[in-house]
Amino acid sequence: MPIPEFSIQNLAQIVHELGTDDSQDSLNPVPPATRHATEQLVHRMESLLFPFEHPWEEAVEASRTAARIELLGRIIWDLTHQIHRIQPHECDGEPCGGLSQAFALAREFSLALPDVQRLLYQDADAAYQGDPAARSRSEVLSTYPGLYAIMVYRLAHVLFTLDVPLLPRLMTEIAHSQTGIDIHPGAHIGSGFFIDHGTGVVIGETAEVGDQVTLYQGVTLGAMNFPRDVQGQIIRGQKRHPTIGNRVVIYSGATILGGNTVIGAGSVIGGGVWLTGSVPENSRVINQPQVDVKAVAKGSSARTAQAPHKKRGSFSDGNHS
Secondary structure, three states: OOOOOOOHHHHHHHHHHHOOOOOOHHHOOOOOOOHHHHHHHHHHHHHHHOOOOOOOOOOOOOOHHHHHHHHHHHHHHHHHHHHHHHHHHOOOOOOOOHHHHHHHHHHHHHHOHHHHHHHHHHHHHHHHHHOOOOOOHHHHHHHOHHHHHHHHHHHHHHHHHOOOOOHHHHHHHHHHHHHOOEEOOOOEEOOOOEEOOOOOOEEOOOOEEOOOOEEOOOOEEEOOOOOEOOOOOEOOOOOOOOEEOOOOEEOOOOEEEOOOOEEOOOOEEOOOOEEOOOEOOOEEEEOOOOOEEEEEOOOOOEEEEEOOOOOOOEEEEOOOO
16 A cells, blocks of 8 residues: 655644644744754765765664665755754744745755765766875765865755755855865856865855866965945845866965956966966966075085066966976
């Protein structure tokens, strides 16, 4: 006999028959989502996406497939609970969607998980291909902080696009505190994204990153300034962060600022570069320091040879190595 569809209305009916008392609800407001609960939720999502590298220890079912079905159900309910806790604090006096809307959002999120997993496998492959120290894709999925930060970002980005308040930011801030990598859930990042080492990487809300992009530690994709209205209030919703084309490599310590800044496809941005303007495709942007080499010959004084000096952010056309 098939099991009938179970809904929030079914739950409400059962609770109604059990008897309810709403008289004390206003005296005990529900607090918003907690960091600990969100960390648990992220951990369970990681186990669902990568069951070999991050097995779920709480599973009751013996078979892997049944255990993942059990885990997915747990995630949907945990996410419903978290969204439902957040909603009353974000309504600003407007009617809230309640448990039914929270459940609908959690269900919509779950439908996006296969696409998220597909992107993450491409990210892991990019890390394996780009790092000679990596022994396997499984090693990348198990140990690389950059991949973990990207995973949390991609999950949070789905919630961000569904207009779930607060929770996406809480998720990426947890990843930030654990890895040193700060990716706003509103950023748009293409496939095959690789962050090597990662500490100090910052990617702003309106940044756009193409496919097959590699970032090293300390890279900032930030805002150059914050436009304000006549009252001096920050104007929100404007593009403030740069656009990075496909197959771009940005080395450690580079800073790229501004919503109108576009880095052309196939470009290489050297370490320590400061950029506030666009560069064409297949450019090589370098920050070459002055180097003093001192040698003391027998019976002579020290001599100094100076390497050619180029200004910060200078670039040349052509993808030179």
